[in-house]
Amino acid sequence: MTMKSKGIKIYLFAVVSILLALAIEPFWARTALLNDAIHPEVMCELLDGQYFTVVDEVTGEEIFHTARVVVVGDMFQNADNRLYEVVAVDGLIGKARFLRTESVGEPSAWFSTFLEEWGRTGVLPEALRAQAGQNVRISIYHTHSAESYLPSDGASSIRDNGGIFIVGESFTGNLEKQGFQVEQNKRSHDPHDKRAYMRSRRTAMEMIRQHSPQALLDVHRDALERRYYTAKIKGREMAQIRLVVGRQNPNMRANKKFAQELMAAANKRYPRLVRDIFFGRGSYNQELHPRALLLELGTHKSTREEAKDGANLLAGVLAAYLGAAGPADAAGIAREGGAARGSLFFVLGLLIVGGFAYLFLSTGSLKEMNSKVRHFVSEEFSLKFGKKNK
Amino acid sequence: MLGLPIGLLALVIVTILILSGIAQRVLDRMKMDDRTALVLVLAMLVGGLLPDLPLARTLSINVGGGFIPIAICLYLFVTAGTHKERWRTVLAVVATTGVVYFVSAYLPSDPATMLLDPIYTFSLIAGITAYLFGRSRRGAFIAGVLGIVLNDVVYGILLLMGPFTGKTVIGGAGIFDAVVLAGLIAVLLAELIGETREKLRGGPAPITADRPQGLKMPGGNDDDEK
Numbered sequence: 060m061t062m063k064s065k066g067i068k069i070y071l072f073a074v075v076s077i078l079l080a081l082a083i084e085p086f087w088a089r090t091a092l093l094n095d096a097i098h099p100e101v102m103c104e105l106l107d108g109q110y111f112t113v114v115d116e117v118t119g120e121e122i123f124h125t126a127r128v129v130v131v132g133d134m135f136q137n138a139d140n141r142l143y144e145v146v147a148v149d150g151l152i153g154k155a156r157f158l159r160t161e162s163v164g165e166p167s168a169w170f171s172t173f174l175e176e177w178g179r180t181g182v183l184p185e186a187l188r189a190q191a192g193q194n195v196r197i198s199i200y201h202t203h204s205a206e207s208y209l210p211s212d213g214a215s216s217i218r219d220n221g222g223i224f225i226v227g228e229s230f231t232g233n234l235e236k237q238g239f240q241v242e243q244n245k246r247s248h249d250p251h252d253k254r255a256y257m258r259s260r261r262t263a264m265e266m267i268r269q270h271s272p273q274a275l276l277d278v279h280r281d282a283l284e285r286r287y288y289t290a291k292i293k294g295r296e297m298a299q300i301r302l303v304v305g306r307q308n309p310n311m312r313a314n315k316k317f318a319q320e321l322m323a324a325a326n327k328r329y330p331r332l333v334r335d336i337f338f339g340r341g342s343y344n345q346e347l348h349p350r351a352l353l354l355e356l357g358t359h360k361s362t363r364e365e366a367k368d369g370a371n372l373l374a375g376v377l378a379a380y381l382g383a384a385g386p387a388d389a390a391g392i393a394r395e396g397g398a399a400r401g402s403l404f405f406v407l408g409l410l411i412v413g414g415f416a417y418l419f420l421s422t423g424s425l426k427e428m429n430s431k432v433r434h435f436v437s438e439e440f441s442l443k444f445g446k447k448n449k
Numbered sequence: 450m451l452g453l454p455i456g457l458l459a460l461v462i463v464t465i466l467i468l469s470g471i472a473q474r475v476l477d478r479m480k481m482d483d484r485t486a487l488v489l490v491l492a493m494l495v496g497g498l499l500p501d502l503p504l505a506r507t508l509s510i511n512v513g514g515g516f517i518p519i520a521i522c523l524y525l526f527v528t529a530g531t532h533k534e535r536w537r538t539v540l541a542v543v544a545t546t547g548v549v550y551f552v553s554a555y556l557p558s559d560p561a562t563m564l565l566d567p568i569y570t571f572s573l574i575a576g577i578t579a580y581l582f583g584r585s586r587r588g589a590f591i592a593g594v595l596g597i598v599l600n601d602v603v604y605g606i607l608l609l610m611g612p613f614t615g616k617t618v619i620g621g622a623g624i625f626d627a628v629v630l631a632g633l634i635a636v637l638l639a640e641l642i643g644e645t646r647e648k649l650r651g652g653p654a655p656i657t658a659d660r661p662q663g664l665k666m667p668g669g670n671d672d673d674e675k
Binding site for chain 1: 461501567600626627
């Protein structure tokens with residue numbers, strides 16, 4: 060048998076196998092689409108009732124719980140601004156190391172003023188009041204459209220129409236009351252599979268295109284026991300909020316700063332409203348917008364009313380924060396410059412490191428690499444219009 | 450994105466510029482001259498801002514993120530150098546579609562369970578599968594793009610068959626969509642793996658009798674033109 064005919068036979072075999080697999084694929088696909096319950100471990104973050112507990116590696120004290128999958132390198136910042144990094148994961152238990160206490164409000168001078176005055180009185184400082192709330196646009200969408208609140212909705216997951224839509228509506232209504240232009244998109248991205256974020260990214264981009272929002276929020280609920288997500292605020296028991304920032308995201312520094320300032324403002328006015336910030340693996344589509352954030356409004360064991368109450372307080376905080384940020388910009392006060400610059404350097408640094416690694420791999424020596432870089436600069440940056448590349 | 454502080458706006462613009470630059474360099478490597486590549490990237494950017502074209506109740510297509518990449522694929526396929534290259538490309542498209550489908554349906558859904566975010570993971574999966582089967586930059590691009598597109602089509606059809614309200618837009622995130630990213634990453638991987646293999650072997654593969662006539666120049670590879 061010649062090499063050529065052997066090669067063709069291998070290809071034929073591969074094609075036939077794949078076609079056969081695809082022929083029966085629709086049945087499997089329909090099963091997965093029709094009945095999420097068949098693969099609960101696949102469709103949800105974890106099995107119902109399971110969650111990660113993260114303990115302090117030194118004291119053994121429980122410091123963090125989440126139904127999101129925790130991996131080494133994840134970080135979280137609690138309401139006291141203590142930043143931890145997960146250093147080991149064994150089953151559903153993680154160990155975290157205390158890194159540092161994050162300073163919030165520096166170096167943005169306006170934010171310190173805002174935090175102090177608004178946090179104490181609920182009234183914006185005079186200097187930031189001029190255009191507050193004017194022309195601020197916010198876009199809200201739901202990647203996991205089935206997420207629901209068990210006590211109110213009767214199920215923790217309702218395909219295409221979860222209770223999260225109703226809580227999102229209430230959140231939207233409260234932001235609109237503050238004079239903001241808010242768009243809530245109720246498109247379903249179900250099933251809750253690996254491509255859900257890929258589909259919701261299209262919704263997010265569509266909203267950015269049509270609405271040019273100053274903040275882009277993906278609203279979810281967590282899946283923990285109710286006790287981890289409930290606090291008494293202003294005399295009422297309500298669902299707390301977690302902010303999630305994607306670590307694999309070139310905008311991470313900008314998103315992180317947004318999350319940190321929002322948590323500081325929220326907890327200054329309403330202590331314990333935002334329970335923490337989780338910095339998890341993934342991008343959660345946050346590279347699409349420098350003020351993109353994922354919100355967990357309570358958990359599946361919270362009632363919808365509790366989730367609405369928490370969300371409505373957050374709406375007031377967001378309104379004050381974004382409202383104050385507007386005039387701060389207009390007044391030429393340096394804002395978010397540091398975080399944005401950091402993100403820019405990150406993106407450019409990644410490009411340089413990636414390019415260097417690629418060149419080294421493909422040339423194998425510094426000398427050859429040098430000549431290739433020269434060639435690259437002289438060839439790639441001179442557009443050869445009308446001439447086909449050889 | 451008016452109304453954002455200047456630093457954040459600069460961040461958005463630089464991200465788009467870098468991605469466009471990469472896209473232009475990638476297209477440039479596939480039977481296109483610099484100007485065509487530049488025009489196509491601009492068309493993708495502008496097309497991404499146009500309203501989506503509806504295909505069915507559950508499926509639409511974005512001009513910049515879907516229509517133009519698919520048109521590029523068709524052009525590359527029609528102008529493929531050899532019959533064998535076309536054959537390999539078809540195989541690569543089928544394989545990529547299958548692998549992306551199974552990975553998305555049968556692995557855990559939380560982004561944290563993957564080493565990389567799904568958007569990059571699917572692009573990488575499509576890229577690796579596409580390179581293994583396609584073995585050329587053009588084949589890799591076509592398989593990367595169509596692997597994601599066909600999965601969207603399957604999703605749209607399945608939604609149509611059931612009592613579901615979902616909808617998706619092929620290439621809806623424009624130049625940031627998995628459709629475009631998968632194509633770009635596939636080509637970059639093809640180049641990276643190809644160059645590394647060549648280096649490990651100590652130079653280009655020896656010219657054998659079954660190599661197509663047009664590729665017999667020393668130092669040539671599958672993507673060189675006839």
